[in-house]
Amino acid sequence: MIRKxxxxxxxxxxGLINLYQFLQEYxxxxxxxxxxxxxxxxxxxxxIFFEILNKFLEEKEIVTFNKKNTRIFFDxxxxxxxxSAKVNIKNGGSNDSxxxxxxVHIDxxxxxxxxxxxKEEKYIQENENYTKDEYKIEKCYYDKSKQEIYVLSSLQEHIEKFSSYLVKDDFLALNSSIHNFEDGQKSFHDMIKISKNYNIDKWEALIYWFGTKIQHYFNFAFFIYPNSSNLEALxxxxxxxxxxxxxxxxxDEDDNLITTNTNVNFYDQLRKDKIFGKKFKNFYISKSDVEFELKFFMYLFSKISHIESSYEKALDKDKMTKRKEKIFNALQEITFVVYVEDGTFKKSLSEYTKTxxxxxFLEELKKTKINIQKEQESNLFVYLADMIVTFGLSQSSKEININFQKWCKAFLEFKSLRKYYYVTSFNILKNESKSFGKDLYEFEKNYLKNIMKGKNMSTHEKSKILGESIGYFCAELGDKDLLFKLRNVKNYKQLLSYFKDLKFVSLKYEHKARFSKEFNESLEEVINILETDWEIIRxxxxxxxxxxFKATNYAKSQQNK
Incomplete structure (x- = not known):
């Protein structure tokens, strides 16, 4: 027989790929x-159909004994x-169990x-719990007539019984026995756009089980599926x-077992890039689909970049290169589908060119070293993880961080990120939370160069010089007023007025104002483009x-200790 x-x-x-890999293994x-x-x-x-199905139910622990819960049987x-132990059906209902x-019939x-x-009387005499529901004599019989009795059986016998219950005919209804979503918002046939009256071949049902039966998304906040019309690539x-x-x-680093609510093990992979420890404790908790997607592509990049570690001392460099090449070629054919806990599926970075x-770009970040003068040399890829933590801490954990979600979305879509740093910076100032740090400049410079094709790079550089000088001056004054005034600037004329106010305040506190020649030159340059680019500059x-401002105040506090 041949099935295609x-x-x-x-x-x-x-399901096709999971079945293919399963048949290769066994x-x-x-x-x-x-x-x-x-x-x-x-x-x-x-x-052979039932041999495969039974092995699948066993190996994926879909049918198991629940040793914590017992019931009455006849041995x-x-x-x-x-x-003895109850039979447990993963994600199944009481009817499945x-x-x-x-x-068997009592005859x-x-x-x-x-x-x-x-024997019934003996059981009652020997077991004090015989009145409890699961241990009642009546529970051992199929119905009130007591003609059929539940007998103690092996796991394999239970598996075979369950598979015969799942597959009674060659064609099956496309209902919850194939798959169901625990949130109850959508039925499986709706999700795959097939009529609920359509019956599928038992082999097709098996393939769907291989694609979905392992998990039903229950308690999954985020679940990612790679997908492709090219099965070899998938x-x-x-x-x-x-x-x-x-x-x-x-x-984790304290040997605590942490169960995640996703199918991606970010921690074990990204710790290879030194993204672990108390500093990154909040990194591994995703609160939105776009945040999860961004972290997934960090994970994906890390997986690819660490392929050489699979080969001892990278002796087989040719094999390593070919494997990387295969993955990148496969990546051309892959899209990613994310299931989120609200019961929706979203395609993520479906265009290969963007992926x-x-x-x-992540590779460029990893190449760019930071903290070179310090003992703990790092890179911008690690800083990206640190930045994600900063965004998360800028607001209360009880609040929905819309600005962070927008930043993630813009990052994934290669749009400008500036305004999201702007909003978060004022949240940081207001809430006294962790700041972005000096490495934000290098990150944004890389982003403008590699993603935004060099747009606004000069404006970014000059504005940074102005901003740092103003921040230092405010810290020397011990006053945030000049910082908060920036938030009230709504047009280029107001920004021009802001610079005039800055000049007045600097003359008033001349002994604390240390505006360099570089500051004055940068101010001159930005004023020339103020009318068109005032918002970017602000x-x-x-x-x-x-x-x-925050860095200077922190340095002062350390000196005073």
């Missing part, structure tokens, strides 16, 4: 062939009533009905980058003034 399955929706495509009497647009299976006997080996139980037991009644991507379908957990450009001045 072609690409469909994101669940089916992932020995089944089946020939498999994967090409760009299809998966082909060749087998002699249809019984046919000892002919006694006993209490019930249909995994083995029951088929090796003891008579009279003897069975005596296979390379999932295999080499080990993007799993299960919920992840990790052990590739984003990865390239924003950058405010960003760097606030940062310098």
């Amino acid at each position: 399955f072609t690409v469909k929706d994101v669940f089916f495509n992932n 020995a089944f009497d089946i020939d498999i062939k994967l090409e760009k647009s299809f998966l082909e299976l060749k087998y002699k006997d249809e019984k 046919t080996n000892t002919n006694e009533f006993t209490q 019930k249909n995994a139980l083995i029951r 088929n037991l090796s003891i008579s009905k009279e003897e069975l009644l005596k 296979n390379i991507f999932k295999r080499d980058l080990k993007i799993r379908d299960e919920k992840n957990s990790f052990r 590739y450009q984003f990865i390239q 924003d950058y001045i405010a960003i760097y003034a606030i940062d310098k």
